[in-house]
Amino acid sequence: MKTRVLEKIKHIVKENQMIENPSMKDYTSFKIGGTADLLIEISSFREIEKLIPILKEENIPYYIMGNGTNLLVDDKGFHGVVLRLQEQLNRISIKGTRVIAESGVLLSKLSSIIVDHSLTGFEFGSGIPGTMGGAITMNAGAYDGEMKNIVHSVKVFDGECIRDISCEEMHFGYRTSDVMKKSYIVLEVTMDLKEGNQEEIKAKIADFTERRTSKQPLTMPSAGSTFKRPPGYFAGKLIDDSGLRGMSIGGAQISEKHCGFVVNRGNATSEDIKNLIGIVKKVVYDKFGVLLEEEVKYLGGDDESIC
Numbered sequence: 677m678k679t680r681v682l683e684k685i686k687h688i689v690k691e692n693q694m695i696e697n698p699s700m701k702d703y704t705s706f707k708i709g710g711t712a713d714l715l716i717e718i719s720s721f722r723e724i725e726k727l728i729p730i731l732k733e734e735n736i737p738y739y740i741m742g743n744g745t746n747l748l749v750d751d752k753g754f755h756g757v758v759l760r761l762q763e764q765l766n767r768i769s770i771k772g773t774r775v776i777a778e779s780g781v782l783l784s785k786l787s788s789i790i791v792d793h794s795l796t797g798f799e800f801g802s803g804i805p806g807t808m809g810g811a812i813t814m815n816a817g818a819y820d821g822e823m824k825n826i827v828h829s830v831k832v833f834d835g836e837c838i839r840d841i842s843c844e845e846m847h848f849g850y851r852t853s854d855v856m857k858k859s860y861i862v863l864e865v866t867m868d869l870k871e872g873n874q875e876e877i878k879a880k881i882a883d884f885t886e887r888r889t890s891k892q893p894l895t896m897p898s899a900g901s902t903f904k905r906p907p908g909y910f911a912g913k914l915i916d917d918s919g920l921r922g923m924s925i926g927g928a929q930i931s932e933k934h935c936g937f938v939v940n941r942g943n944a945t946s947e948d949i950k951n952l953i954g955i956v957k958k959v960v961y962d963k964f965g966v967l968l969e970e971e972v973k974y975l976g977g978d979d980e981s982i983c
């Protein structure tokens with residue numbers, strides 16, 4: 677990255693927020709990917725407001741990430757700046773049944789605080805390993821719950837200014853929202869929950885945790901469910917019924933435990949994962965006429981998706 681641009685960035689964020697040439701393996705749950713030119717740990721909304729115009733002016737590609745739990749970074753890395761909204765944007769405020777969380781708050785952390793306040797409605801989020809920003813982008817959900825059901829409004833940077841968008845205006849759908857379509861950067865989420873019984877809330881979370889640990893390959897690096905659920909089917913079952921359970925290419929494998937997960941056996945490359953995904957899609961389509969669509973997002977290489 678040009679020194680002149682780095683100098684401009686240093687006027688906005690502290691040096692210890694900037695990591696040059698980070699290995700993206702260290703920032704994703706897949707543990708895969710080459711280096712980015714620069715990663716910045718964002719610590720305030722103001723930094724976003726100031727950085728984006730500079731990156732645009734200098735024609736530098738940038739990508740917004742949260743906890744990297746739904747991300748496959750290419751082996752060639754990403755020639756641009758990764759803005760990471762995680763560790764340093766983690767304030768939470770709770771007044772009555774209204775919960776406000778900054779985009780970097782982890783769902784697991786929020787879940788345990790919500791339990792302390794005996795609020796119900798967020799139990800589904802307890803085992804999802806991402807941030808609030810990622811959860812809004814993906815309309816994350818599990819066990820019949822999803823973000824859409826509890827969001828009141830979302831504070832975003834829309835490329836020009838910071839504004840509040842109502843839940844309806846976010847156009848949440850199955851594992852989608854307007855975030856990517858409109859290149860929003862999620863800064864803060866306001867949610868409305870309900871008063872509940874703490875023991876019942878804890879029991880529900882314990883049930884979800886048990887279902888997750890017994891069925892999902894949580895001890896292996898992955899990005900969760902690789903594919904979206906096709907209408908009327910389950911991706912994992914289609915893959916299993918296609919005889920692909922346990923199939924591997926290089927270090928990438930269809931999980932033996934849950935066929936909806938592609939896992940990294942330790943040394944997988946992004947190429948291995950993509951090749952395996954390609955085969956799964958072809959075999960399932962040939963056998964059942966169902967075209968699986970990836971839930972996982974790609975960053976870098978030829979699939980570069982840049983904000």
Ligand SMILES: Cc1cc2nc3c(=O)[nH]c(=O)nc-3n(C[C@H](O)[C@H](O)[C@H](O)COP(=O)(O)OP(=O)(O)OC[C@H]3O[C@@H](n4cnc5c(N)ncnc54)[C@H](O)[C@@H]3O)c2cc1C
Nearest residue numbers: 742743744745746806807809810811813816817818862900
């Ligand atoms: C073991 C495991 C289990 C999982 N279980 C579930 C599950 O039950 N349900 C479910 O829905 N998902 C699940 N996931 C997937 C993942 O945790 C969710 O998609 C989560 O919402 C991603 O959040 P993240 O912060 O990690 O986002 P990232 O992976 O960092 O990013 C995902 C997308 O969101 C965008 N993004 C992230 N933050 C922002 C922001 N602040 N502003 C704008 N865009 C942003 C990124 O650009 C990217 O497009 C699972 C993953 C794993 C590894």
